[in-house]
Amino acid sequence: MADLNDADPAKLAAARAAVALVEDGMKLGLGTGSTASVMVQVLAERVKAEGLRLRCAATSQATADLATSLGLSIETLDQIGRLDMTIDGADEIDPDLNLIKGGGGAHLREKIVASSSDRMVVIADGGKVVERLGLFHLPVEVLEFGLQGTTARIKAALDEIGLDGRPILLRKRDDQPFITDEGNLILDLSLEAIPDAALVNRTLNALPGVVENGLFIGLCDQAFVGRDDGTVVELHHDDIEDEIEPLFGSTGEAN
């Protein structure tokens, strides 16, 4: 496990800002990915230093393993029930706090955990803030059974909503199909730009063989975007226009 002294300063700053919201007795969802891993380390430090009593559910086996190795106890979501807050990373964050997630292949459990939480807090570095979702590939978890038919249905459904000809790639790791924690496969959709994220979300999830896609619409309540100098920009729904615009660079990437 990496030393927090070596952590990316932007990710560390965002993680610290989110962990500062944690209170004794809370029920927490722990996200997946490199930023969420930094958050789990910061959280474990706080729990040790302050003796916080928390109940935690993890969004992936990797996060459960990391948290357990740091002394946090992990329960299943069903053992805990409703969560007070989930802290998770994201691959893209738009001005409405809609997200693309699943770069780490955990978006199915992440969406279930976020949907079981009173509040979803996203932590990220500035490169994740975009004016419009879609430059990052959209992960779609699918059943292995009937993969070719599912892929064809996704292609046809995208054609129907004007996203025709977009590449669809089976995710691989070490030249083998990537297998999710739930034993499924992932198709990565290169959509370039998603004009109507809610429509794409509904369209994909209605298809037989699709388990869940990586669009998180209306689930994120607040985001902490860290910068390399250790400062953090906090984004809410209310003040999003004012707060988010200075983050965009001319390339569409955050400053």
Ligand SMILES: O=C(CO)[C@H](O)[C@H](O)COP(=O)(O)O
């Ligand atoms: O959705 C995710 C995993 O499924 C991650 O939260 C997302 O990929 C961001 O990861 P990182 O913090 O490593 O950039």
